[in-house]
């Protein structure tokens with residue numbers, strides 16, 4: 210290991226990187242941020258934890274797996290990811 214190796218790579222290395230499914234990391238992060246902001250907005254309106262499509266309660270296991278989840282299990286199956 211050379212002396213400079215411990216320095217973490219900065220910005221440009223992240224930009225342009227892609228996830229295994231080909232989605233650019235940056236786009237993925239922006240999408241996650243948008244989902245989280247939407248979840249926070251639902252919280253402030255007292256709608257957090259309710260499905261956007263059918264208005265039924267989203268199961269706790271789903272919210273624990275993804276706190277920004279917006280659909281119940283039934284609706285998530287019918288909507289393409």
Ligand SMILES: [Zn+2]
Pocket residue numbers: 260261262263264265280281282283284285
């Ligand atoms: Zn639903």
